[in-house]
Amino acid sequence: MTTSAVPPRRTGRVRKIIFFGLLMGVAAVAAAIALLLLTSAKIDRIPEAELTSLVDVDGPRNILIVGTDSRADLPDDFEGNFGNFSGSRTDVIMLVHFIPGERAQILSLPRDLKVKIPGHDTNKINAAFAVGGRDLLVETVAFNLNIDVNNYIEIDFAGFATLVDALGGVELDFDRPARDGKSGLSVDAGTQVLDGAQALAFARSRKYEELRDGEWKRLGDNDIARTRRQQRVLLALFDQATSKSNAFNLPSFAGKVAEQITADKSLSVGVLVELGRAVLSLRSEDLEAMTLPVKIVQENETSFVVPVEPDATAVLDAFRAGEPFPS
Numbered sequence: 001m002t003t004s005a006v007p008p009r010r011t012g013r014v015r016k017i018i019f020f021g022l023l024m025g026v027a028a029v030a031a032a033i034a035l036l037l038l039t040s041a042k043i044d045r046i047p048e049a050e051l052t053s054l055v056d057v058d059g060p061r062n063i064l065i066v067g068t069d070s071r072a073d074l075p076d077d078f079e080g081n082f083g084n085f086s087g088s089r090t091d092v093i094m095l096v097h098f099i100p101g102e103r104a105q106i107l108s109l110p111r112d113l114k115v116k117i118p119g120h121d122t123n124k125i126n127a128a129f130a131v132g133g134r135d136l137l138v139e140t141v142a143f144n145l146n147i148d149v150n151n152y153i154e155i156d157f158a159g160f161a162t163l164v165d166a167l168g169g170v171e172l173d174f175d176r177p178a179r180d181g182k183s184g185l186s187v188d189a190g191t192q193v194l195d196g197a198q199a200l201a202f203a204r205s206r207k208y209e210e211l212r213d214g215e216w217k218r219l220g221d222n223d224i225a226r227t228r229r230q231q232r233v234l235l236a237l238f239d240q241a242t243s244k245s246n247a248f249n250l251p252s253f254a255g256k257v258a259e260q261i262t263a264d265k266s267l268s269v270g271v272l273v274e275l276g277r278a279v280l281s282l283r284s285e286d287l288e289a290m291t292l293p294v295k296i297v298q299e300n301e302t303s304f305v306v307p308v309e310p311d312a313t314a315v316l317d318a319f320r321a322g323e324p325f326p327s
Helices: 008-042 076-082 127-145 157-166 196-204 223-241 244-260 269-280 311-321
Strands: 044-046 062-068 090-099 103-108 114-116 122-124 151-156 170-174 178-180 185-187 190-194 209-212 215-218 262-264 287-291 294-299 302-307
Touching: 008 244, 062 127, 062 157, 090 127, 090 223, 090 269, 103 223, 103 311, 114 127, 114 302, 122 127, 127 151, 151 157, 157 196, 157 223, 157 244, 170 223, 185 196, 190 196, 196 223, 223 287, 223 294, 302 311
Parallel strands: 044 262, 062 151, 103 287
Antiparallel strands: 062 090, 090 103, 114 122, 151 262, 170 190, 178 185, 178 209, 209 215, 294 302
16 A cells, blocks of 8 residues: 655645744734834833832732823813813822733722822822822822722823824713813714714813703712713723724724823833733623712812712722622
8 A cells, every 4th residue: 555645846835834824923923012112112101219109919900090180282272171270180090900801890089089198188089199199199099998009000181082083083872962161062962973172071071961851951060970971981982992893903092092191110011911911802891890989078168079888898899809899
C-alpha cells in the first residue's frame, strides 16, 4: 500500500498562509500596543505627590470619576449658559468598579452630601475639592464611605461636551418637551439626539421644566434629580460607545477620551488594557447605576443631603462586596 505525498506546491501554499496569518497577528498586536501607548500618552497626568491617598488594588478596581465645573476651555457660545466663575469645583462625583466578566457598577454621590472632611469641619462633599484639591476629595470619599480608591479620573465641562460630539451626539427619550432657560436646554418630546452643548445643559440643569397640559412646570431641580440626569446621559453614552455601529470608531473615540481627561499616573497601559477588556465584554444591561440613597435636610440655612438608612448602608455594602445593588 502506497501513501501519496502532499504535493510540494500545496505545502508551500499552506506555509505561506500560516506565515501570513502569523504576520497579520503580530501586526495586529503591534498596532494595538501602539494605539494604547499613543492613547496613554495623551492623558494629562497628575504627579504622584498630589494623590497620595490612592491605594493599590486589592479586589475590584475602584475608580473615582470627577466632573468639574471649570469654564477654562468652554467655547464662547457655551459660557452664557453656565456663568463665568473662575477656578473649578466638583460637579459630578462617581465611584466605578468592574467585576470582570460580570458587570460594572457606578455609584453616584450627590455633591451636596454631608460628610466629615478629614482635618476640617463637616461640610458638603464637593467642598473637599475646593479646600484641599483632588487628594483631599479622595481621602474624604474613602474616609466617609469606607471604600478604597485606586484610580482618579477628572474631566471638565468642555471635555464632556467634546466626547458627546465625538460620538455624534447622545440619544435620549423625553416624555414631554423640556427646557431650562439658565442652562440653555431646549428639547421636544420623543427621541432626541443631543449634541455636546445640549447634553451638558441637560446634565447640568438646575431649573428643569416640562410642558404639561400647556403649562411649563418646574420639577427635579434638586441635587438628587441632577445626579439621576447625569446617570441617564452616562448610560446612554456607554450604550453608543460600545455598540456594533461604533466599532470602527472606537480607536478614534479612545483617543478623544484620553485627550479630555486628567488621571493619576498609575492608570498605566496595563490598566487601560484591563479596563478596555472589561468595558468591551459588557452589555448595557451589565452596567448598574445607583445614586446613594439620600434625603434633603436644612441645617442653619444650609441645604445638605444625608444618607437614608438602612438603604444607604445596603447600597454601600453591595458596592464594597461587588454584589448587585439592592432593588
